[in-house]
Amino acid sequence: MPQIFTASADTRLRVAVFLLGTGVVGALLFGGGYVNSAYVTRVGWTRHQPVPFSHKHHVGDDGIDCRYCHDKVEVSSEAGLPSTHTCMTCHSQLYTGAPVLAPVRQSFSTGEPIRWNRVAKVPDYVFFNHAIHISRGVPCVTCHGRVDQMALTFRAQPFQMQWCLDCHRNPEPHLRPPEMVTRMDWSDWDPDAHKDFGRLAVKAYGIDPKRLDACTVCHR
Numbered sequence: 568m569p570q571i572f573t574a575s576a577d578t579r580l581r582v583a584v585f586l587l588g589t590g591v592v593g594a595l596l597f598g599g600g601y602v603n604s605a606y607v608t609r610v611g612w613t614r615h616q617p618v619p620f621s622h623k624h625h626v627g628d629d630g631i632d633c634r635y636c637h638d639k640v641e642v643s644s645e646a647g648l649p650s651t652h653t654c655m656t657c658h659s660q661l662y663t664g665a666p667v668l669a670p671v672r673q674s675f676s677t678g679e680p681i682r683w684n685r686v687a688k689v690p691d692y693v694f695f696n697h698a699i700h701i702s703r704g705v706p707c708v709t710c711h712g713r714v715d716q717m718a719l720t721f722r723a724q725p726f727q728m729q730w731c732l733d734c735h736r737n738p739e740p741h742l743r744p745p746e747m748v749t750r751m752d753w754s755d756w757d758p759d760a761h762k763d764f765g766r767l768a769v770k771a772y773g774i775d776p777k778r779l780d781a782c783t784v785c786h787r
């Protein structure tokens with residue numbers, strides 16, 4: 568039988584059909600709002616945790632600073648999760664027999680770290696760095712929400728590319744003095760003074776929104 572299509576034409580056809588197919592499915596998902604839905608972005612979802620740790624109690628009520636537990640956040644790409652030892656600085660004296668803290672005591676005696684289920688994560692192909700943001704005065708609350716009101720931790724922002732880009736293209740309104748980054752209630756402060764600070768900070772730090780837009784900033 569004579570060959571009507573060459574082998575490469577066949578491949579091209581398959582690719583074309585595949586792209587058409589994914590295009591249609593993609594359009595349906597976009598059109599239906601699926602791509603931006605909470606189902607995909609996980610905004611607002613809590614996860615089951617081995618210990619029901621409450622930021623509301625520890626930060627909101629007891630006033631413990633973020634950096635007491637996430638002690639690498641100013642100097643490293645990762646904020647890091649606290650070691651069991653950090654919990655025990657207080658819980659070797661406080662709530663020592665509480666059943667809810669049994670996994671903490673067990674972790675302390677066995678040396679086996681507590682396995683927290685992550686809620687705030689970007690895919691591996693995205694480069695993120697806490698120290699850079701903190702040193703420029705980008706506050707925790709902008710990216711993680713009112714953690715001090717969370718009984719169980721959930722993701723407050725979508726962590727999608729567009730969300731990162733929106734700020735990288737116009738960081739001014741989000742900046743504050745670096746020593747204020749862990750304060751959760753800045754949004755209640757005078758918005759006019761706030762705006763002025765951002766404008767001056769962008770100048771002082773030499774932040775260039777055009778450069779922050781480049782793909783290689785986040786995909787290396």
Ligand code: HEC
Nearest residue numbers: 618619620621624628629631649653654656657667668671
């Ligand atoms: C600086 C002291 C301190 C550290 C560190 C600390 N806690 Fe607590 N924890 C408290 C206090 C105070 C309470 C009582 C909170 C309240 O009711 O306001 C508490 C209460 C709790 C409770 C009881 C339920 C609740 O939320 O009231 C759990 C569970 C708990 N802590 C888990 C942890 C874990 C896990 C760690 C380590 C990641 C940790 N704590 C680190 C001070 C601390």
Ligand code: HEC
Nearest residue numbers: 620625626631632633636683684685686687707711714720
């Ligand atoms: C007493 C210790 C403690 C303090 C203080 C604390 N955290 Fe946490 N944080 C934890 C623990 C334990 C977890 C892991 C369990 C969880 O997700 O709730 C955690 C998880 C998180 C997560 C989710 C990480 C992920 O990917 O799952 C974020 C975001 C976070 N903390 C932000 C903050 C911010 C912002 C502050 C200050 C306003 C703060 N934390 C203060 C102990 C603490």
Ligand code: HEC
Nearest residue numbers: 633637640645646647648687688689695700705706707710
């Ligand atoms: C510009 C946005 C932004 C700011 C500001 C920010 N974070 Fe994050 N945070 C993220 C992103 C994105 C991740 C997920 C990182 C990943 O998956 O590698 C994350 C992850 C975390 C985690 C999980 C552990 C880790 O290091 O991946 C903790 C805890 C956390 N942040 C705490 C904080 C605290 C505390 C502050 C303020 C001192 C803060 N973050 C400021 C965006 C931010």
Ligand code: HEC
Nearest residue numbers: 694695699703705709726731734735738741774775784785
């Ligand atoms: C609310 C504002 C804000 C958000 C949201 C934000 N960033 Fe940034 N980002 C900044 C600022 C400000 C800088 C510092 C720029 C400078 O110093 O030149 C920065 C710097 C960076 C840098 C270092 C750039 C360099 O090479 O100097 C990386 C990487 C980065 N951001 C990744 C991300 C990612 C990934 C996300 C989303 C998950 C994100 N950022 C969300 C404000 C933000």
Ligand code: HEC
Nearest residue numbers: 689690693726727728731732735779780781782784785786
């Ligand atoms: C400020 C940080 C940032 C910059 C700059 C950036 N990206 Fe992304 N990109 C992300 C994040 C975060 C994700 C993960 C999105 C998610 O998980 O939904 C992503 C995801 C992607 C994906 C995966 C598919 C998707 O859309 O989810 C592609 C492809 C991509 N980026 C290409 C690019 C290209 C091309 C550029 C330059 C024009 C670029 N990115 C610039 C942060 C960035």
